[in-house]
Amino acid sequence: MAVLRRKARRVEGADDPLDVAQERRVRAVLALGGVPQADLPDGVQQVRLRLLERAAKGDEAPRDVSAWAAVVASNLAMDWHRAKRRQERLGERLASLRQLEHPSGEDSSVLSLAVAQGLDELPDAQRQVLVLRFFADLPVRGIAEELGIPEGTVKSRLHTAVNALRARLHEDEVV
Numbered sequence: 288m289a290v291l292r293r294k295a296r297r298v299e300g301a302d303d304p305l306d307v308a309q310e311r312r313v314r315a316v317l318a319l320g321g322v323p324q325a326d327l328p329d330g331v332q333q334v335r336l337r338l339l340e341r342a343a344k345g346d347e348a349p350r351d352v353s354a355w356a357a358v359v360a361s362n363l364a365m366d367w368h369r370a371k372r373r374q375e376r377l378g379e380r381l382a383s384l385r386q387l388e389h390p391s392g393e394d395s396s397v398l399s400l401a402v403a404q405g406l407d408e409l410p411d412a413q414r415q416v417l418v419l420r421f422f423a424d425l426p427v428r429g430i431a432e433e434l435g436i437p438e439g440t441v442k443s444r445l446h447t448a449v450n451a452l453r454a455r456l457h458e459d460e461v462v
Contacts, residue, residue, distance in 0.1 A: 304335055304338040304342070304352070305331070305334065305335055305338070308353070309352060309353045309356050310331055312353055312356065312357055312360075313330070313331050313334050313357065313359075314327050314330075314331060316357050316360035316361055316364065317330040317331070317360050317364050319364075320360070320361055320363075320367075321364060321367070321368060322363070322364050322367050326367065330360060330364070330367075333359075333363055334356050334359050334360055337359055338352070338356065338359075374407050377403070377406065377407075377418075378400075378403035378406070378407060379403075381399060381403045381406065383399075398456075401455070402452070404455075405451070405452045405456060406418070406452070408451075408455065409448050409451060409452070412444055413444050413445075413447055413448035414448065415434070416434075416441050417444075417445060417448040417449070417452070420441075427441050427442060427445070
C-alpha cells in the first residue's frame with residue numbers, strides 16, 4: 288500500500304518538497320523522538336507544510352533539505368511530547384479538583400477520570416472554552432474577549448463540547 292501511495296505521489300505531485308529518502312528520514316526522526324506510529328503521517332505532512340510555507344514566503348530553500356527536515360521533525364517530536372504532558376497534567380488537575388469537591392470515594396474518582404478522558408478527546412478549541420467557562424469560571428463575554436472570538440462562537444463551542452462530553456459520560460455509563 289505504501290508503495291502505491293509513493294508512486295501516486297510521484298505522478299500527482301512532481302513538486303513534492305520531500306523525496307522518498309527524506310520522508311523516510313523524517314519518519315525515523317519522529318519515531319525515534321517518541322511520536323506514536325499512528326501520528327507519523329501527520330508529522331511528515333507538517334514537515335512538508337513548513338517547507339512549502341517557507342517557499343511561499345519567498346525564502347530560499349534550505350541548503351540541505353534532508354537535514355533541515357530532520358531538525359523540523361525533531362522539533363515536532365518535542366512539541367508532541369509537550370502537548371501530551373500538558374494534557375496529562377490537565378487530566379490530573381481535573382481529577383484532583385473533583386476529588387476535593389466530592390471526596391466520596393471510588394465513584395468520584397471514576398467520574399473524574401471519565402471527565403478528564405472526555406476532555407482529552409475534545410478538539411482543542413472546544414476543550415479550551417469548556418475549561419475556561421466551567422473550571423476557570425469565566426463568563427462567556429470574558430472568554431470571547433480573551434480569545435478574540437465572537438460570543439456566539441464561544442456559546443456554540445460550549446454547546447458542542449458539553450453535548451460531546453455528556454454523550455461520552457453516558458456511553459461509559461458513568462452518569
